[in-house]
Amino acid sequence: MKRPSGTATKTEITILDMAKELQVSKSTISRALQDHHSIGAAMKQAVRDLAAKYNYQPNAIASSLSNRSTKTIGVIIPILYHYFFAAAIAGIEETAYAHGYKVIICQSGESYEREVIAARTLFSARVDGLIVSVSRKTSDMEHFKLFQDKNIPLIFFDRLPVGIESDSISVDDYQGAYKVVEHLVKRGYKKIAHFAGPLNITLCQNRLRGYKDALQDNGLPFDESLVYECGFERRHGVQTAKQLQKSNLPDAIFAVCDAVAVGVILTLKERGISVPKTVAVAGFNDDPIATIVDPPLTTTVQPAFAMGEEAAKIFFKKVDGKAKKPVKKILKTSLVVRKST
Numbered sequence: 001m002k003r004p005s006g007t008a009t010k011t012e013i014t015i016l017d018m019a020k021e022l023q024v025s026k027s028t029i030s031r032a033l034q035d036h037h038s039i040g041a042a043m044k045q046a047v048r049d050l051a052a053k054y055n056y057q058p059n060a061i062a063s064s065l066s067n068r069s070t071k072t073i074g075v076i077i078p079i080l081y082h083y084f085f086a087a088a089i090a091g092i093e094e095t096a097y098a099h100g101y102k103v104i105i106c107q108s109g110e111s112y113e114r115e116v117i118a119a120r121t122l123f124s125a126r127v128d129g130l131i132v133s134v135s136r137k138t139s140d141m142e143h144f145k146l147f148q149d150k151n152i153p154l155i156f157f158d159r160l161p162v163g164i165e166s167d168s169i170s171v172d173d174y175q176g177a178y179k180v181v182e183h184l185v186k187r188g189y190k191k192i193a194h195f196a197g198p199l200n201i202t203l204c205q206n207r208l209r210g211y212k213d214a215l216q217d218n219g220l221p222f223d224e225s226l227v228y229e230c231g232f233e234r235r236h237g238v239q240t241a242k243q244l245q246k247s248n249l250p251d252a253i254f255a256v257c258d259a260v261a262v263g264v265i266l267t268l269k270e271r272g273i274s275v276p277k278t279v280a281v282a283g284f285n286d287d288p289i290a291t292i293v294d295p296p297l298t299t300t301v302q303p304a305f306a307m308g309e310e311a312a313k314i315f316f317k318k319v320d321g322k323a324k325k326p327v328k329k330i331l332k333t334s335l336v337v338r339k340s341t
Helices: 015-022 026-033 041-053 060-067 083-098 112-124 142-149 173-186 202-217 234-241 258-270 304-319
Strands: 072-077 102-107 129-132 154-157 167-171 192-196 227-229 252-255 280-282 299-301 328-331 334-336
Touching: 015 026, 015 041, 026 041, 072 083, 072 112, 083 102, 083 304, 102 112, 112 129, 112 142, 129 142, 129 304, 142 154, 154 304, 167 173, 167 304, 173 192, 173 202, 173 252, 173 280, 173 299, 173 334, 192 202, 192 234, 192 258, 234 258, 252 258, 258 280, 304 328
Parallel strands: 072 102, 072 129, 129 154, 154 167, 167 328, 192 227, 192 252, 252 280
Antiparallel strands: 299 334
């Protein structure tokens, strides 16, 4: 079979070239490439063979304009280098690619302004859906309502915002926190501090409630002075641990996440404070660092990869029309006890 005339390189073949070679209409080629039911199996195979032979690459922009689909999912996360978010993205991508979709990832860097820019950029790029974990500074949701106004699936994961009704996937943050604090109480610790995350974020509020209820349900008073609001990074654990007075240390510290807990352990040890002999430390997430730090960290397992998978599955349910009402899914956590407590 000769190469169609006028197509100098492998990547330049067009639908018109293929139509001429197979002596059919352009619309037949187009429908065959889309696996349309009106095209017979033999013709579909002939078109696929020709496309493969000449390495045909469809024009993504033209395709999206005609089909109103870019086969692309946008993802916005606060911090790319956190293990939790990296694992969640892996789960999203695994599911997306299995369905023939691509993923565009944006990082807000915990900045509301960057998050707004990312959302508008992805909206302009005509993504078919958006999966988001909001920044610690996000309170206004107008940039996400752009997607809802156009009936574009919008799924929040992990950090669920207030003030917008949408699909979501999270873990039982309350129960996860409750279990780890109950464990500390049963180990005999009575003065338990909580290094909480930003309390404008729902998951941090839920972990604080779990901490508070676990204390009170086990006969210990809740002392607000033992709650320290901080961020989600190791440096925030370091900064907050430095505030503790050696003369008035807590028996144990429950940190909002493993990164903060690791910062706490490193700082306490640097100050000559033994972990767990003097102060026990527990976290939340079960990042790989939890097994590497000395002593290994007691923590709550948060299934990050599964959360990403479920977020993508919710998207495909919305696209397929299988879920009309907002989907609210909550995954379970589990406690892993190690030597830090």
